[in-house]
Amino acid sequence: MDFSFSEEQTLLRNTIESFLQDNYGFDVRKAIIKSEEGMSNKNWQQIAELGLLGVPFSEADGGLDFGPVETMIVAEEFGKGLVVEPYIQTVVTCGGFLRRASEEQRQEHLPKIISGEEIWAFAYAEPQGRFNLSDIKVSASKKSSSLGRILSNDVYILNGNKCVVSAAPWAQKLIVTARTSGEQAEKEGISLFVVDKSAPGVSTRDYKTVDGSMASEVLFENVTLNSNSLIGEEGKAYPLIELVADETIAALCAEAIGAMSVLNDATVEYCKTRKQFGQPIGKFQVLQHRMVDMFMQYEQSVSMTYMVNLKLDESETERTKAASGAKVQICNASKFIGQNAVQLHGGMGMTDELNVGHYFKRLAMIETQFGNADHHLKKYSSVS
Amino acid sequence: MDLDFTQADHDFRMEVREFISNNFSQANASGQNIEKYHEVTSDQMKEGILDWHKTLYKKGWLAPHWPTEHGGIDWSVTQRYIWDQECANAGTTPLIPFGLTMLGPVIIAFGNDRQKDWVLKGILSGDDWWCQGYSEPGAGSDLASLRTKAEKVGDHYVVNGHKVWTTLAQYADWMFCLVRTSSEGKPQQGISFLLIDMNTPGIDVKPIITVDGGHEVNEVFLEDVKVPIENLVGEENMGWTIAKFLLGNERTGIAGVARSKKAINKLKEIANSEFNDGRPLIEDSSFNRKISELEVDLMALEYTELRTLAKESKGEGPGAESSILKIKGTEIQQKISELTLEAVGNYASPYLTPLSVRSYGSNYPEVGPDYSQGAAQNYFGMRKTSIYGGSNEIQRNIIAKMVLGL
Numbered sequence A: 001m002d003f004s005f006s007e008e009q010t011l012l013r014n015t016i017e018s019f020l021q022d023n024y025g026f027d028v029r030k031a032i033i034k035s036e037e038g039m040s041n042k043n044w045q046q047i048a049e050l051g052l053l054g055v056p057f058s059e060a061d062g063g064l065d066f067g068p069v070e071t072m073i074v075a076e077e078f079g080k081g082l083v084v085e086p087y088i089q090t091v092v093t094c095g096g097f098l099r100r101a102s103e104e105q106r107q108e109h110l111p112k113i114i115s116g117e118e119i120w121a122f123a124y125a126e127p128q129g130r131f132n133l134s135d136i137k138v139s140a141s142k143k144s145s146s147l148g149r150i151l152s153n154d155v156y157i158l159n160g161n162k163c164v165v166s167a168a169p170w171a172q173k174l175i176v177t178a179r180t181s182g183e184q185a186e187k188e189g190i191s192l193f194v195v196d197k198s199a200p201g202v203s204t205r206d207y208k209t210v211d212g213s214m215a216s217e218v219l220f221e222n223v224t225l226n227s228n229s230l231i232g233e234e235g236k237a238y239p240l241i242e243l244v245a246d247e248t249i250a251a252l253c254a255e256a257i258g259a260m261s262v263l264n265d266a267t268v269e270y271c272k273t274r275k276q277f278g279q280p281i282g283k284f285q286v287l288q289h290r291m292v293d294m295f296m297q298y299e300q301s302v303s304m305t306y307m308v309n310l311k312l313d314e315s316e317t318e319r320t321k322a323a324s325g326a327k328v329q330i331c332n333a334s335k336f337i338g339q340n341a342v343q344l345h346g347g348m349g350m351t352d353e354l355n356v357g358h359y360f361k362r363l364a365m366i367e368t369q370f371g372n373a374d375h376h377l378k379k380y381s382s383v384s
Numbered sequence B: 001m002d003l004d005f006t007q008a009d010h011d012f013r014m015e016v017r018e019f020i021s022n023n024f025s026q027a028n029a030s031g032q033n034i035e036k037y038h039e040v041t042s043d044q045m046k047e048g049i050l051d052w053h054k055t056l057y058k059k060g061w062l063a064p065h066w067p068t069e070h071g072g073i074d075w076s077v078t079q080r081y082i083w084d085q086e087c088a089n090a091g092t093t094p095l096i097p098f099g100l101t102m103l104g105p106v107i108i109a110f111g112n113d114r115q116k117d118w119v120l121k122g123i124l125s126g127d128d129w130w131c132q133g134y135s136e137p138g139a140g141s142d143l144a145s146l147r148t149k150a151e152k153v154g155d156h157y158v159v160n161g162h163k164v165w166t167t168l169a170q171y172a173d174w175m176f177c178l179v180r181t182s183s184e185g186k187p188q189q190g191i192s193f194l195l196i197d198m199n200t201p202g203i204d205v206k207p208i209i210t211v212d213g214g215h216e217v218n219e220v221f222l223e224d225v226k227v228p229i230e231n232l233v234g235e236e237n238m239g240w241t242i243a244k245f246l247l248g249n250e251r252t253g254i255a256g257v258a259r260s261k262k263a264i265n266k267l268k269e270i271a272n273s274e275f276n277d278g279r280p281l282i283e284d285s286s287f288n289r290k291i292s293e294l295e296v297d298l299m300a301l302e303y304t305e306l307r308t309l310a311k312e313s314k315g316e317g318p319g320a321e322s323s324i325l326k327i328k329g330t331e332i333q334q335k336i337s338e339l340t341l342e343a344v345g346n347y348a349s350p351y352l353t354p355l356s357v358r359s360y361g362s363n364y365p366e367v368g369p370d371y372s373q374g375a376a377q378n379y380f381g382m383r384k385t386s387i388y389g390g391s392n393e394i395q396r397n398i399i400a401k402m403v404l405g406l
Helices: A007-023 A026-034 A041-049 A068-081 A087-098 A103-114 A238-273 A285-310 A316-350 A355-368 A373-383 B007-023 B042-059 B077-090 B097-110 B113-125 B239-251 B257-273 B285-313 B322-348 B375-386 B392-403
Strands: A120-123 A139-142 A156-166 A173-179 A190-196 A202-208 A214-225 B130-133 B149-153 B156-164 B174-180 B191-197 B203-209 B215-228
Touching: A007 A041, A007 A068, A068 A087, A068 A238, A068 A285, A087 A103, A087 A120, A087 A173, A087 A238, A120 A156, A139 A173, A156 A173, A156 A190, A190 A214, A190 A238, A238 A285, A238 A316, A238 A355, A285 A316, A285 B285, A285 B322, A285 B392, A316 A355, A316 A373, A316 B285, A373 B285, B007 B042, B007 B077, B042 B113, B077 B257, B077 B285, B097 B113, B097 B130, B097 B174, B097 B239, B149 B174, B156 B174, B156 B191, B174 B239, B191 B215, B191 B239, B257 B285, B257 B322, B285 B322, B322 B375, B322 B392
Parallel strands: A120 A173, B130 B174
Antiparallel strands: A139 A156, A156 A214, A173 A190, A202 A214, B149 B156, B156 B215, B174 B191, B203 B215
16 A cells, blocks of 8 residues: 655656646636637647657557556646646546447547547436436437338447537537337437538537636537447447546546645635735634634545546456545535635635636536536435 | 555455354444443443454554554555454444554654553553543533642652543553643643552542443542653653644544444334334335435445545645544434434334443333344444544644634
8 A cells, every 4th residue: 555656757747847837827717718719729639748648648649658647647737737627528528438349449449539630529418317327318229211111230320419418518528328119218229420510511609618628518410420430339338438537537536636735825825915904814713614614624525536547457446446535525525625625715806817716616527527416416325 | 546455455355254153253342332232240341342352453553543663564555444344244343543543653753762662562462441531521622721730749749639531441451641840831831741550649539421321431539649750751841742742643534434324224224124104114205215315425435534544644734624524424324323323213212221231211122123222322432433533623723723714
């Protein structure tokens, strides 16, 4: 048992830190999120040049062959910098599916992700499904002729719509969960498809999100998918979806602790300098204890983040317990730290000018992404 | 970074498990066991506690956190974690911390050679039962305002004063005591750390019965108590430094993760046996949610403790961060007792008088199911945990000052 970082891991962290210091000041970020594009392609290319887009992929696939701890380091540092470029969406989530795909698929897609040529988004949520990964109406049916006879075993027609697909406006490719058989919320009968966003029948409504990112409502109308688009076995995708969702949660937890650490430091600093009643407000015990509670929430979140990232390889039950437990802690801490950072900054905390509100908004969105505290508490309880 | 257990760790776990199952006897150790609490007399309780202590002493496993030259063992962090887990799972008697956790490390750090010899030996053998003379009626959280006075007269100190909340002083052979040796400068500057023989004339121990009906804490009155000068630890007037060192050690291990896990399992069993609207209580979504929240909180604490232990094993700590372990550990212990009280429902009510203080209103034989016995008393008693060892508010002050720099 060991909780220390290797030299290589520390080096990785330092590299990202200096990249963000040089290229990702708060004003730069503000300009990026206000632009029409909503992200910086230049940054994306630099992130690629640093090798970060290859972190979890094997050497054979052209990656750095790192594990969850390195992904955690990247996500945590990006959380500190409030990076909007879709690292987790492309590399952790879609990359998580692709690195378990066929040799052919890996060779086709991974080089484009690692080089920064393509951004990918995971289209899983549906309006009726809330956080349930198996509540899927989008259908992929085998293509049939006008006579109703099946023409080909491996051509699918995709129909339906996905909601709030994070990073989809920037993406060239989507990974879509679709029902190839079974009832609406059944875990059997779900398949994963790679969908080219420019394919006929795919339309999107793109929009900005409250945390400075972008997302889309995606509509599929008779989109034809060829045999290469199916990831894994038809109808058997659910366990993989859960695994990759847990890996994504682990990365989101890391992003969250990065953001929390910035908020806590900023709040303590502010309370040391802001004077009221003739003294720094940090001298008031009621505020001191609030900041201690924020600090404890942060430390507990760090513990859970390390824990989940170290348990991703364990059995499904252990992994679910780890991921759902961690997400509950991170959701609660995000709320507590976000709200109190604003509170202790007083009126300044309410302004768009100060970075505090921006971290607060990102943390609030991390709370809902891949399931909020209520959802994961129930899930935790179902396996414990 | 990894959570792996090596083959050596697995072997160690098996060795420990076998040792515990061969050597720990529930029958000899009912003292601290809440289910049996009411059946035990005061003297049996002391014997029960010491039984396991002496077994571990013989084995050489009593003080893993001490340096090896003083009888400690060089167990790794992982091994200590495994040891705690296995002890909790087997429900072994908690060891009394006053000598092992509190005074031992103080003597190792500040004591002279003679003190190292006799004090450490007596702690390990169990021949000397120590108690902690810290709090006074006017000095609780503000410990430095203590007034128990020690005046040097010839080769003795003469001690006069009044200590309170002295845990298990009724069994104690010795007391380590904070006394005022000077009234100059800041209150912290005039405090000394004395070792006092409880059999010295002038010492009077009076029981305090607490809300759970138990007799654990006492008042200790000291009137012209003669203490030889060689019983001073460290220099005169450096007691505050020692006191702070001791409180820092007291906080590690206070998280009680393994025992809380076991208590949650018991809570779940109770919630499985109790019925609500015709269904087991554990299936009630409101109750189930509270248990899950508690489990997640405990999981986070477990890894916070492991991180702290890992730091400690590299010689960095325990820092003020260990206050987190005290705050969260006690909050969780209290919450478990609260939910256990809720779980037993109506049968929380019958009063279970501890035999050791039975004097009025006893209910024998017990009323209600076995698992409800003592649930309420335990809940009442657990309120002490956020008050003792530096109240949880004081712990927050420590973090605010030492970690956040406020």
